[in-house]
Amino acid sequence: FSTIAWTQVPVERSGNKVVISGVKYYLHIVKKGETIYSISKAYGISSEELTRENPPALNGLKEGQSLRIPEKIVTTPPPSQSALLNQMARDESKFIYHRLQSGETIYFLSRTYSVSEHEIIQSNPGIDINKLPLGFEIAIPRKQFMNAKENFANQQTKAYYHKVIKGETMASIARQYGLSVRELRRENRDIRFPQVGDYLRIPGMKPTMEEEVVSVAADTVPFIQDEQVVYYEKPHEYTPVRSLSGSYDVAVLLPFYLWENSRRYEIDSSKSVKGKKIYMDINRSDDWIYPRSLGFVEMYEGILLAADTLRALGLDINIHVFDIKNDTIEAVRLIRSGKLDNMDLIIGPVHSGNLSIVSSYAGSRGIPVVSPVQLSNNLVLEYNPFLFMASSSLEVAQNAIARKMGDYYNSNIVLIHSSSDSTDQDISRFRNMILNELSYKMPFEEMRLRDMVFYSRSVFGNDSINRLAHTLSDRDKNVIIIASEDAPVMSESITDIHTLSRKFNLNVFGYPGMRYLDNLEHKICFDLGLMVYSPYWIDYTRQDVIQFNSDFMSKFLTQPSEMSYAWQGYDIAYYFLSGLAIHGRDFISHPEIHNPDLLHTEFDFRRKTNNDGFENQKLFLVRYSNNYELELINEEETSLLR
Template sequence: MNYFFRSILLICLLFETLNFAHAQSTTIELSNNKVVVGGQTCFLHLVKEKQTLFSISRAYGVELSVILQVNHKTEVTVNVGEVLRIPVVDSKTAVAPMLVKKEDDQFIYHVIKKNDTFFSLSKKYDLSIDVLKKSNPNIGDVLSLGSVFMVPKGIKKEKKVIVQTHPKHDKKYYYHVIQKGDTESAIARKFFMKLRKFRKLNPQLKGKALTIGSWVRIPRYLVPPEYFVEKPVEKDTIVQEIEEDKLIVNEVVERPLSQQKIRIALFLPLYLEANDTINEIVTYKDTLRIVNERNTRTVFPKSHNFIRFYQGILLAVDSLQKEGLSVDLHVFDTERKPERVQRILSGIQYTDLDFIIGPVYSNTFSLVASFAQKRGIPIISPLSPKNSLLKTNPFVIQLNTSIESICGRISDYVGSDLEMKNLIVVHPDRYQHLSEYQLVKDIERQLFEKGEYWKNDEMSYRKISFEEYGLFGIERILSDTCENVILLPSTKQPYVENIISNLNVLSQRFAIRLMGFPVWKRYNSLESELFYNLNLSILTPYHIDYKEEKIENFVSSFRTKFKCEPNDFSFRGFDLCRYFTKAVSQYGNHFPDHLSELQIDLLQSHFDFKRVNAFGGLENQGVHFVNYSRDFKIRHHVPNFESK
């Protein structure tokens, strides 16, 4: 008996399942008739044959319990011909409607969900809004949640490609393309222009709003150089492979070593005795003298920089030995005593040396330079920018660039671009005897003897005495239509500080580029803000960029080895030792004639050695160009001067 009832129950369940599936497959046409009952908008749905409350609920995307509540039903039954109120639901009560098919040959059937808009559907299906509205004439302007939206197939949205062009940058102007968020004031501030001047240069903007893709012009002298660098075009794989093959074929083969062991003599005023003395604590017990060393050693002030220089050389020797070179370094403490140097020279007269570094003071350097000349040994003057023996001793190599050579490089740099420039020399009274006067002579040779002044109609050149005419006189000859390049031929600290402080007042109204000398950076009383305001540009033989990885590695190694911080002298000692040791290893004792062929990556130096005359030595004339820009960035590069 139990078996009989279980069989009957199983047949009934199977029958109900078949009826449910049949109901699910019944197509239900959604009503467009609406009525407002009690403030709630409802569809009026006429129940047809084979429709159930469950199928109607799924078709409209409304919970079954909501339909029962609105229509005051207690049972899940419905009669053919009965009119049901189906509420227009929100996202909380909406369920996915049941569709017989999601697409056919002509349409995709999309059920409207929360946040769907004509714009989002246009983006999703890549069709214009007009096409979507024409395919759904009954939808209206508002999309109803849960309604079915027909998306036509086989139609593609027309894409309009708008190509924005702007003039090519020229010698006068940079053409800035308007981007999102740009305003007239923002662009003027970005390029440090007065708003009135910006509008005067761009009269097309009068009474109009900025449009993305249009352009405005900015005076070229106000624009940082990186704005003119064209972005590299991405190349396809084939082209890149071909170029890589060329690089492999043209790879430079490293020159074989000419000499494995290098012998160096280093003469420095280390003041070792003085350092020992100041670190001694002397006490007496009865008549017995007791000497103890301080727990924390101090450095004799006069020897501080020279010890840092020596430490830089030691670090270079370590790196060279790791590369397979053998360096024999002889170190001598000269202090500042010629008689001490004479004793040292007597002791090394039979020692084979490849080159000598130092001494640093002229009274001791001359003795060692004479010794070096007699034996044909190159001798390097490491720190002084002025050496009287440079013009008469062919074995002298001066590492620091002289004031006269710096003046020549400034003249070359200024003379390389004279268009749209107002060139002004602000000089002290009676300055013709100064070394810096060479700058004025070089500039005027460029302008008048070589005829550059008459070739450029859009440049001017003036000289003015600050003592005689003051700040007011300078202001009267400044231009507000082009860049004012001011040359200050002086390294006298009080004079330079006075001029810079006064020019800073004018920097807010005029575009100024002040050309200066490396020693200015050591004037502690000058705040760095003044350099940026005046767009200071300096040509210097030494520059350290602490953002470079090689600098970080050097500083880290220095701290580890010596437990202190490196200074400029440390970098200079490292570069000097590494450069000339490499030169000897590649070219032997003829290395001074091949320095122009040497390519070595250095930390702070740029070496470009030139012989000063037929009978003299070599001077380094390589410089870095360092600019303290108005946007408070330091830019630097190595200028490429054409040989004169």
């Protein structure tokens, strides 16, 4: 990925001016190596302004060609960058000062000195990297120079890898190396449930030579240690949900914004008289709903339809609804009121702070709590054994993508991501997930995994596409992972990828958030064959889906969109209430025993330890096909875990 510094041919403004029809122009004579871009930058105008005044330039520039540039559009010359650098205090202990030579770019310097482009830019504040003259001294931060492969290889030498064999658990392996279970988990965050054949990283240690001696009395039976999570076999067929019995109280804690919805008028200040605004009360229409509550109203409507379905099968269901937003005072008041004490199931709240408060309280009373929407992370699950995350965190999608890279181990893999204090640690973990997966296929020195830090076009202009092109291989297959759910990163990156798709052999993967991006031109996704691990998949030809849409229309006079929370509300209520009715309390500690046919998802709940809550691991690999349809990949897949 190349950030061109335009050091090849310095362009000087012409001192010659002419007057044509009363308008003053600079008369610029093109020299060898000069381009439209470099000339326009020298005069502080855009390329479009230059070609508008000189249409023949659109066909290419020739040495000796004359260009006319209106004096009135030429901006004031910027201060000399050399002067800027001279004003900056030199610090030889922290920086190397490199004098630019012909043909050198910022990308070239980053590779030469093994530092990132971002670090070089930050080390030269106030410097426009698109206007660097030959001989310009640029500051390069000093560091222990090593490339990514060397860095990872050094990490490998500091750790010992243990291959898991049959019968081993996190607890037994940790004890073998004199570690706590938490220490072992911290070093292996990308392996949640070690299976036979997995490799666990043992930090800076060699295994003890002593063989572990376990004495078992003749009349005893094996026991399960606290740290070990045991799963029952998941049914291969759907669990039949037929005649049911029992009475259940369900609390629904969602942000309905009742007060905001109760205001049936708005103040219009768009008109003014003699410069003074006129404020008018305008009544809202009868069907108006406060925008932030709309999705959760639809989720509640889905819950109501699920309750109707289960009531028809024999259940007695009482739904208790509470308007809980992000204010923790509301949640605390509700708990103190005692209204949650006798609930059999709690759905919500949606904000992490309130969810933590409610789930801790409910857990003390053995009441399962379901988090119905995606959270930024899964930390709230720690020490909350009665909490269920129905929507997977981003970590689950990262694990899925990393495992999928095993199918592309011979490809050139490019990871596009932003860089900030809040994302760097997450990206580092994701990168190591991918490297760990590739290690099953090939030696480290043969792996090809490149990083490209995303910068907006406001920083690099049109050169951002050149940076991406430099990461790609024109001989081998390329896999690009857009590792961000920030709208600018997703939209700008996929547009650049689409531009390069005619020249390079590309496969493109995105985070689940790609399916929710509003300002994305979906034709680009179909042209690229974009693949996304999605939390849902709706088959509109299925009879139960058709019936749901029909019932929704009959009851609420509308139909839910594909991304509506109505589907999630229905599936959560149907899954948990039927599970409790069929399996009783065993369902809460072993949800895997229940496998009903749902509308838009499947639930595959797993947890790290018996003291933690459950997170749904199920995602669907969806591809935007070239026939402009979404298609499900590997439909027979039942779990993303090994």
